[in-house]
Amino acid sequence: MIGKVPLIRFSEPHSHAESHLLYAPAPNAWKYRLEDIASLVLVDDEITTGKTFANLAEHLVPLLPRLKQIEICVLTDWTDGGGALEAMPFSTTSHSLLKGTFEWHWERGEAADPAGNRGNLGRLQRPPNFGREGTPGLEFDLDHLCAVYESHLGSPLHLIGTGELHYPTFLLGEALEARGHDVLVQATTRSPARLGGAISAIQQLRDNYETEVPNYLYNADQTKERLRIVCHETGPNSLDPSLIRKGDFPAVDFGALL
CATH class of the missing domain: 3.40.50 (Rossmann fold)
Structure with missing residues (x-):
């Protein structure tokens, strides 16, 4: 279970979901301390530019004084296994099931979101916990x-x-x-x-x-x-x-x- 106070907050101008919040685990639910962490594992579905991991690590590393290594785990790495590591602020190893590369070719046309609406964080009238706050299980029938x-x-x-x-x-x-x-x-x-x-x-x-x-x-x-x-x-x-x-x-x- 996570705590109530955000640990870090950062923005990613390249992303369709720009605002990011990360909460520390609740002290009564996690026996370890951030100061004791030696390995940081970052998991996502894919790497495209690597900016998400770099931004996240940049904000987390100062909070982990005993950190020795960062491991990135993804399904697909579109930087061909190396590009994501160049911008990381700490010694990092990348693991993926597939590796590849891509190239952008600009073509005039209408995007799905021509307005580029950035929006806000959104809200819930009654915020249930379906995993976003950490949970040992879901209790519906x-x-x-x-x-x-x-x-x-x-x-x-x-x-x-x-x-x-x-x-x-x-x-x-x-x-x-x-x-x-x-x-x-x-x-x-x-x-x-x-x-x-x-x-x-x-x-x-x-x-x-x-x-x-x-x-x-x-x-x-x-x-x-x-x-x-x-x-x-x-x-x-x-x-x-x-x-x-x-x-x-x-x-x-x-x-x-x-």
Whole structure:
């Protein structure tokens, strides 16, 4: 469990999510001290420029006087295994399942978010803890939730997690699949992408966390035959109306289940 006071706060001008907060563990939940840490492991899905890790490490290293090494762990490293390390403020080793490179070729065209809206941190009326604050487990009744959909066994399902509510959505999808349902799990995102290639359709949405940053759902045209279950934590009337299609299941408010 994390503490109540932010440990560091930094911004990333290159990112679609510019403001970052990191909290120290709550003293009663973590027996170690920051002053005792010797190894720092930073985990993400991919490295593109390495700026996220460099910015994070730059703010963390001064708080870790006994630090001896930093380990970066990612699925894909687009700096070909070396570019991310050059800007790190401390001795760092990078680990990835895949390595590669890419090149940017500028092309005139309309971006998914032409306004470049930076928005704000957003808010929750009742902030539940679904992992963002650290948790030993989630305490809602998946069996009870799954029972709602048992009469539709045989109908393919499409679960959509909104914003940060990915993990509970995946757990529900996993539980439904274990009961014999054909399940596809997807999440809305603030990351803009252009139409083309693997992106066959773009649906722009109002952000249910009130950040004023556009959200997107991609390739919904490929899931029209599936019954949709939208999962959120932000309370009634927070969702973009276009997410709720006629004939689908009502949205699941996980925030109301805790």
